[in-house]
Amino acid sequence: MTIRPLLAPLLGLGLLLGTPAARAATPSAFTATYDVSQGGSPMGQATVTLRAAGNGEWIYSKDVKGTGGLAALLGASVTESSRFRWKGDVPEAISYDYQLQAAVKTKQRHMVVDWAKKQVTVDEGKGPQTYPSSPGMVERNTLALALGLALRDGKQQVALPVAVRQEVQVQNFKVTGKETVKVPAGSFGAERIERTDADRGFSAWYAPDRYPLPVKLSQHDGGDMVMELVSYKAD
Template identity: 85%
Template sequence: MTIRSLLASLFGLGLLLGAGAAIAATPPAFTATYNVSQGGQSMGQATVSLHAAGNGEWIYRKDVKGTGGLAALLAASVTESSRFRWKGDVPEAISYDYRMQTAVKQKQRQLAVDWPRQQVSVDEGKGPQSYRAVPGMVERNTLALALGVALRDGKQQVALPVAVRQEVQVQNFKVTGREAITVPAGRFDAQRVDRTDADRGFSAWYAPDRYPLPVKLSQHDGGDMVMELVSYKAD
């Protein structure tokens, strides 16, 4: 594995682990752990958590630490923290902070939403750029949570406005079948979800009657990265 592919994989974790929604009741606070691998080799571990922040706001956080191969050698780590509010069954974005650090490189991205002005500001260290916010939009980190709650509510197709670097991009996802999935957390009759409007090699398997997060994620863009659920605990 090259340093470039390692960093691309870590940077892509937000796409895999992001989304959320809720109908009658929003998901309770939780902590989940995942094994992360690339090309069949162990790369690290991820911890994902959700907790209330007060004033109707929530914090969704993901911490990834490189524990194997080149990721361990480089002491690679990624932290993503999102603040949001539930808007119906969607985790509407308020802010997002991304930090990646290795022994040879650091990267940071910050996103903030000014809802009174309906403006998104994104800064990657070279000065902020702005664009118009869209009601009900999520961002890369909360995307998986939004998908999980939508599936729990019985949706088979989901279109989500996602705040990315330079715009709000509508991304489309669809349940493409059911598959038996075995991961460290157990065996699941899972719903497979694929993105249908982009050829990015993204698939996620959910057991929405049990968890708001996927039990398995697979992303081929950037180097065959797989994440598998190890444990889930409601806090």
């Protein structure tokens, strides 16, 4: 058994949308927790936070700890931290840091955006790579937040420029239905969204009138991983 399938949900939660609703304010600071499972078996816990950083910038962080199965045995953990500024309702990227720690593997990525030069620089420890930025660009960590706000504004489909390893990639998502979802945080009438331009087995369920984050996320790429909301607290 390889470590990669077991750690797939840790590599990115990380990552929705009629007639636009009245514009609402961007979210205030919050802390959310999730249970992470694989194939129905407990695997870890995730904590997601949003806080103001001053000067019009915000920090969105995700910490995932392996607490069950092989992930716990290997002491696996992932930390993701994004610094951004609001561009309308979109968390426009300024920087992103990712770090995976496990007994048999470590991995890191640092991304920074120079908006004056319209350039993205990505470094995974093997030397920096650069490519052009795109206005309203997010990265994989803040994608879930951007989608939740699009849903809150009444959108049924959305295309977002996402900074990935070597380029800005436009990713397309669409609401595919409404379902009742039961998670540790409660029962929700949720909107189910899926990515439409890639067959990655990705689905997420949002209650946009309640939270800007998904109440449930399912990713089959890498092995049947599910995240379920446990708690959400506005700070």
